[in-house]
Amino acid sequence: MRVVAALLITLFAGSASAQVQGVKLDEPVDMPPFAFTNELGEDFTDDDLNGNWTIVMFGFLSCPDVCPFTLGNLEAAVAETGMRVRPDNVPKVAFISVDPDRDADFVSEYAKFFHPDFESFTGSRDQIDTLIEATDSFYRLMKPDHTGYYEVQHSSSVSVIAPDGTLRAKLQPPFDPGMTAEFLARLQIEYRKELSQ
Amino acid sequence: MIRLAFALMALPTALVAGDLVVEGPIVPLAPPGAMAHAAYMTLTNTGDVPRQLIGVQAEGYLMAHIHRTELKEDIVSMSSVDLMEIAPGQTVAFEQGGLHVMLMGPESPLENGGTVELTLEFANGETLPVSAKVVPMVAGGHGHGS
Numbered sequence: 430m431r432v433v434a435a436l437l438i439t440l441f442a443g444s445a446s447a448q449v450q451g452v453k454l455d456e457p458v459d460m461p462p463f464a465f466t467n468e469l470g471e472d473f474t475d476d477d478l479n480g481n482w483t484i485v486m487f488g489f490l491s492c493p494d495v496c497p498f499t500l501g502n503l504e505a506a507v508a509e510t511g512m513r514v515r516p517d518n519v520p521k522v523a524f525i526s527v528d529p530d531r532d533a534d535f536v537s538e539y540a541k542f543f544h545p546d547f548e549s550f551t552g553s554r555d556q557i558d559t560l561i562e563a564t565d566s567f568y569r570l571m572k573p574d575h576t577g578y579y580e581v582q583h584s585s586s587v588s589v590i591a592p593d594g595t596l597r598a599k600l601q602p603p604f605d606p607g608m609t610a611e612f613l614a615r616l617q618i619e620y621r622k623e624l625s626q
Numbered sequence: 627m628i629r630l631a632f633a634l635m636a637l638p639t640a641l642v643a644g645d646l647v648v649e650g651p652i653v654p655l656a657p658p659g660a661m662a663h664a665a666y667m668t669l670t671n672t673g674d675v676p677r678q679l680i681g682v683q684a685e686g687y688l689m690a691h692i693h694r695t696e697l698k699e700d701i702v703s704m705s706s707v708d709l710m711e712i713a714p715g716q717t718v719a720f721e722q723g724g725l726h727v728m729l730m731g732p733e734s735p736l737e738n739g740g741t742v743e744l745t746l747e748f749a750n751g752e753t754l755p756v757s758a759k760v761v762p763m764v765a766g767g768h769g770h771g772s
Binding site: 490491492493494495497498501531532535536538539540541542543567576578580582583584585586601602603 | 654656657658659660661662663664689693695697700701702703704705722723726728729730763
């Protein structure tokens with residue numbers, strides 16, 4: 430909880446100054462076991478975090494404004510990161526829908542639209558809650574209106590997980606591709622330095 | 627609705643939309659399976675009286691709403707906008723991360739270069755047709771100047 434508080438303070442401080450694209454956590458945070466899937470039978474588990482950088486984003490498919498914008502910018506940011514790091518250090522991107530009831534039947538198509546290598550998944554409520562909590566993220570399904578439609582609130586920031594499977598940083602809006610890539614490249618250099626110590 | 631009915635009685639003649647100017651109406655391409663996507667534009671009141679935008683209709687969709695995205699302490703939320711007042715001389719920007727037309731339940735997938743026909747509805751009974759162009763998504767976002 431102390432880590433969470435420290436992170437929140439950093440995030441708020443960060444959002445006050447313009448163009449802060451990411452916040453590095455003071456301490457790496459271990460990820461719990463988790464398992465997500467999609468309608469193609471592909472899965473995304475904590476095992477997939479090992480040996481590569483991963484960006485995890487939470488959202489939902491009925492999200493007209495923010496989710497497409499974030500994924501579109503992440504695509505550009507990852508492409509820019511690819512020019513600064515070794516090919517095997519280019520982050521994988523996983524989109525997790527927090528709205529399985531509406532999204533489970535075609536969730537796989539969503540992230541692919543932005544880049545063929547981006548993957549999207551959803552899962553049971555307890556798996557969603559597990560990863561949300563582990564990454565200090567947030568979501569809430571709002572009360573349905575008279576038509577049954579409901580809004581979903583969620584974190585705007587996305588999680589950056591290192592090849593050792595620990596959460597290392599958060600990326601935050603506006604996800605400027607160049608500056609986000611710069612942040613990710615620097616994070617990787619610091620990570621390697623830490624490992625060699 | 628009472629307001630609209632009153633306005634219609636008070637202004638029985640059809641109004642032209644000459645003092646409302648829409649610029650740059652676009653619908654960025656949306657992922658397949660997305661049950662909602664957004665239209666963006668700017669809307670300027672060049673007339674002498676305030677206008678109230680109270681709704682929007684979209685051809686080929688189940689529903690369309692005026693929505694606002696809000697980012698507060700890292701939480702993104704959306705809310706419906708029932709009435710948008712536009713003062714004389716004021717320009718209202720529908721842009722990424724803010725006000726947008728939320729298009730819900732598309733009957734068919736968007737096609738690059740196609741159009742989405744919108745109708746803006748005002749409290750005085752006036753309607754304003756808008757043809758929004760379907761465009762590729764551009765990283766950096768709409769309205770962020772990059």
